Amino acid sequence: MAITEDTKTKGFSLQSGPHMSTELDVERLIRKREAALGYRIMASWGWGADGSGHITARDPEHTDCFWLLGYGVPFGEATVDDLVLVNESGDVVEGALEINPAAFYIHAPIHASRPDVVGAIHAHTPYGTPFAALATPLTMTSQEAVAFHELQGVFDGEELNVTDFATGQRIADALGEGRLVVLANHGLLTVGTSVASAVGFYLNAERAAEVCIKAPQGREISSQSASEVHESVGKEINGWHVFQWLIRSRINDPSVVG
Numbered sequence: 001m002a003i004t005e006d007t008k009t010k011g012f013s014l015q016s017g018p019h020m021s022t023e024l025d026v027e028r029l030i031r032k033r034e035a036a037l038g039y040r041i042m043a044s045w046g047w048g049a050d051g052s053g054h055i056t057a058r059d060p061e062h063t064d065c066f067w068l069l070g071y072g073v074p075f076g077e078a079t080v081d082d083l084v085l086v087n088e089s090g091d092v093v094e095g096a097l098e099i100n101p102a103a104f105y106i107h108a109p110i111h112a113s114r115p116d117v118v119g120a121i122h123a124h125t126p127y128g129t130p131f132a133a134l135a136t137p138l139t140m141t142s143q144e145a146v147a148f149h150e151l152q153g154v155f156d157g158e159e160l161n162v163t164d165f166a167t168g169q170r171i172a173d174a175l176g177e178g179r180l181v182v183l184a185n186h187g188l189l190t191v192g193t194s195v196a197s198a199v200g201f202y203l204n205a206e207r208a209a210e211v212c213i214k215a216p217q218g219r220e221i222s223s224q225s226a227s228e229v230h231e232s233v234g235k236e237i238n239g240w241h242v243f244q245w246l247i248r249s250r251i252n253d254p255s256v257v258g
């Protein structure tokens with residue numbers, strides 16, 4: 001599979017990008033492996049140790065369904081066989097485990113509203129959650145923040161635990177056509193046209209949130225400069241590249257997810 005082939009060597013090309021396959025079974029496995037690796041990347045920082053947070057991967061064939069980790073599986077032990085498939089009603093249609101209901105209510109309206117979104121990730125992270133308490137968008141005070149220039153929204157509802165589809169739809173509306181939505185008093189959520197880029201951009205968002213928290217008076221660059229920098233840090237391939245670095249830096253052997 002693509003990820004294993006890439007990681008046979010220490011380096012990877014600047015020109016390399018997402019591996020898409022027209023063979024549905026192959027593409028499904030790519031997405032599931034990226035999701036399982038994403039959970040393990042989260043666990044490598046201790047994120048999700050309390051069960052909070054989720055990654056979803058749209059199925060390439062049944063496009064109104066998505067994969068996510070079965071409830072109760074430690075993120076650091078995630079494999080492709082621990083993922084379950086849920087439909088647009090929240091029913092588990094493949095796999096034996098239950099799911100975190102909040103994961104469905106937050107992610108399902110996003111997948112339904114954004115056909116371009118393959119992957120989505122939400123977590124309660126060391127800087128993302130404190131930053132979300134400010135209920136404001138990221139300021140353009142770091143390179144990582146610029147990935148979200150004109151691509152971020154804020155959901156300012158007070159539903160800190162999302163228990164219905166309608167609330168999730170308001171989150172999807174706040175995301176709009178963007179890449180990041182700040183869930184006020186809750187945490188961050190990023191999306192991508194691949195699971196890999198969604199996870200890569202989550203790391204960008206977390207780092208940008210750290211800068212906002214540690215340097216609240218930091219200089220903000222101009223909108224014009226942000227637009228220019230965005231060209232080199234804000235493309236989908238940039239998020240995908242971050243993910244490749246994360247696999248190399250945080251996962252000893254990516255084939256461990258199956």
Ligand SMILES: [Zn+2]
Pocket residue numbers: 052053122123124186187
């Ligand atoms: Zn949450």
